[in-house]
Amino acid sequence: MTKSRTEHGIKGFRGEIITAGHSGYDTARAVWNGTVNRRPRVIARCSGTDDVAAAVRFGRDQDLEIAVRGGGHNVAGTAVCDDGIVIDLSAMRAVLVDPAGRTAQVQGGALWGDVDHATQAHGLATTGGIIGHTGVAGLTLGGGIGWLMRKHGLSVDNLLSAEVVTAEGRTVRASADEHPDLFWALRGGGGNFGVVTSFHFALHPVGPMVMAGPVFWAAEDTAKVLRFYRDFVADAPDELGTVIRLGTVPPLPVISKHLHFRPAIAVGCCYAGTVEDGELALHALRRFGTPLVDLVGPTPYVAHQSGLDDTVPHGWHYYWKATNLAALSDEVIAVIADHAYAARSPRTYAAMFHMGGAVARVPADATAYGRRHVLHNIIIDAAWLPEKSAELAAAERAWARKFLEALKPYGEASVYVNFLDSDDPTSRLREAYGDEIYRRLAEVKAKYDPSNAFHHNQNIRPG
Numbered sequence: 001m002t003k004s005r006t007e008h009g010i011k012g013f014r015g016e017i018i019t020a021g022h023s024g025y026d027t028a029r030a031v032w033n034g035t036v037n038r039r040p041r042v043i044a045r046c047s048g049t050d051d052v053a054a055a056v057r058f059g060r061d062q063d064l065e066i067a068v069r070g071g072g073h074n075v076a077g078t079a080v081c082d083d084g085i086v087i088d089l090s091a092m093r094a095v096l097v098d099p100a101g102r103t104a105q106v107q108g109g110a111l112w113g114d115v116d117h118a119t120q121a122h123g124l125a126t127t128g129g130i131i132g133h134t135g136v137a138g139l140t141l142g143g144g145i146g147w148l149m150r151k152h153g154l155s156v157d158n159l160l161s162a163e164v165v166t167a168e169g170r171t172v173r174a175s176a177d178e179h180p181d182l183f184w185a186l187r188g189g190g191g192n193f194g195v196v197t198s199f200h201f202a203l204h205p206v207g208p209m210v211m212a213g214p215v216f217w218a219a220e221d222t223a224k225v226l227r228f229y230r231d232f233v234a235d236a237p238d239e240l241g242t243v244i245r246l247g248t249v250p251p252l253p254v255i256s257k258h259l260h261f262r263p264a265i266a267v268g269c270c271y272a273g274t275v276e277d278g279e280l281a282l283h284a285l286r287r288f289g290t291p292l293v294d295l296v297g298p299t300p301y302v303a304h305q306s307g308l309d310d311t312v313p314h315g316w317h318y319y320w321k322a323t324n325l326a327a328l329s330d331e332v333i334a335v336i337a338d339h340a341y342a343a344r345s346p347r348t349y350a351a352m353f354h355m356g357g358a359v360a361r362v363p364a365d366a367t368a369y370g371r372r373h374v375l376h377n378i379i380i381d382a383a384w385l386p387e388k389s390a391e392l393a394a395a396e397r398a399w400a401r402k403f404l405e406a407l408k409p410y411g412e413a414s415v416y417v418n419f420l421d422s423d424d425p426t427s428r429l430r431e432a433y434g435d436e437i438y439r440r441l442a443e444v445k446a447k448y449d450p451s452n453a454f455h456h457n458q459n460i461r462p463g
């Protein structure tokens with residue numbers, strides 16, 4: 001890759017500067033969602049906190065649009081902007097574990113796979129996302145939901161402190177004792193308040209072997225399975241994390257070929273306790289009805305965390321709609337069964353996370369993550385191959401919107417901020433937080449970024 005450290009005059013910058021015409025420009029501007037095609041003026045690939053500070057000051061001085069890239073996974077593509085500067089942390093992926101203190105320092109460009117790998121070497125883990133190639137930064141700053149959340153809380157509930165470069169280019173530490181207002185806002189308020197260069201997380205003993213994996217049933221059984229599941233998870237121990245997946249059976253090597261792409265409902269499971277207790281906890285679920293295939297078994301936690309990575313690779317085209325659900329009523333189950341398999345692309349699916357447990361026990365105003373009382377959170381993920389026709393793309397998008405519309409009468413009028421797509425109206429941002437948390441976020445924004453330099457995100461305007 002051709003590089004220049006000086007052509008854009010970022011004083012004190014020691015990382016890579018990548019601009020149009022350089023051989024790596026197209027790779028560097030690509031994000032996970034292949035529909036996003038933005039052309040930044042400069043990509044500042046930072047090597048450390050000082051580079052981030054220099055890039056922020058440069059962007060401000062030059063009056064450039066500023067985008068911040070962690071893992072590059074946000075479906076709305078907010079990690080890249082047109083004709084501005086991308087502050088790219090993808091070269092900052094170090095994870096430093098303190099096994100005795102059960103904490104980890106994680107750089108702002110790390111992926112969850114990096115964290116799982118380093119922490120599981122010590123039999124430890126913290127709540128992260130369910131796909132290993134998702135970025136730690138964006139996911140954590142929006143809240144962070146995953147297999148371990150019911151036992152160990154959201155990612156933000158495990159955040160002890162963060163190193164942040166503010167809109168002024170100053171480096172500060174945010175924790176319960178230092179800049180507590182900023183620390184509160186970072187735990188759910190997204191990338192609005194500065195660039196996080198390092199996260200300090202609490203870790204917990206997990207695995208290394210856990211009882212985990214999916215059970216699949218035929219799509220025709222969806223309503224029956226969901227009704228059983230609703231009652232099954234109502235009494236589930238906190239250790240049990242489950243995610244429903246509705247779509248076709250993914251063509252993974254661990255699944256027999258004759259099932260690939262067959263419409264099916266799966267309950268993905270991960271028991272964050274002993275394998276023996278996990279076996280007992282999952283007994284009834286695994287014996288329900290006639291599963292197509294049961295892949296639950298003792299599994300290394302680190303393998304479970306990356307087991308679905310290939311089902312959502314970089315570069316495919318994606319479009320998301322999402323909502324929290326007030327309850328998994330019979331009516332909601334009927335809507336889900338009616339819509340989930342009506343998409344045309346075999347790569348499209350919907351996923352429903354079971355919340356509650358430790359997530360719901362944290363007081364609602366303790367962090368900026370809104371809606372802790374929600375029990376089920378559904379995301380409708382249209383996915384198709386880039387080479388497919390514009391007509392298929394339009395059909396998949398229409399399917400996702402129609403599915404969401406059908407759920408609306410039973411929805412919570414609330415949503416997880418990290419699941420919002422680029423065409424979701426700004427009113428949905430308020431839905432994500434509720435009025436009180438949104439008002440507080442706007443106040444913190446006014447203090448730390450009054451001119452809204454960090455607005456290429458799910459933007460909270462300075463109040």
Ligand SMILES: Cc1cc2nc3c(=O)[nH]c(=O)nc-3n(C[C@H](O)[C@H](O)[C@H](O)COP(=O)(O)OP(=O)(O)OC[C@H]3O[C@@H](n4cnc5c(N)ncnc54)[C@H](O)[C@@H]3O)c2cc1C
Nearest residue numbers: 070071072073074078129130135137138139145191196457
């Ligand atoms: C395949 C897939 C699976 C997912 N699974 C889960 C899941 O299990 N649980 C869950 O909670 N979410 C999940 N998500 C959603 C995920 O939380 C968001 O997409 C999130 O934005 C990804 O973070 P990122 O760093 O990769 O994003 P990026 O696209 O890099 O960044 C998104 C935004 O975050 C902000 N940001 C990024 N890095 C920084 C930083 N260092 N400092 C300050 N701001 C920053 C910026 O505003 C940026 O615009 C998933 C997403 C995908 C695509």
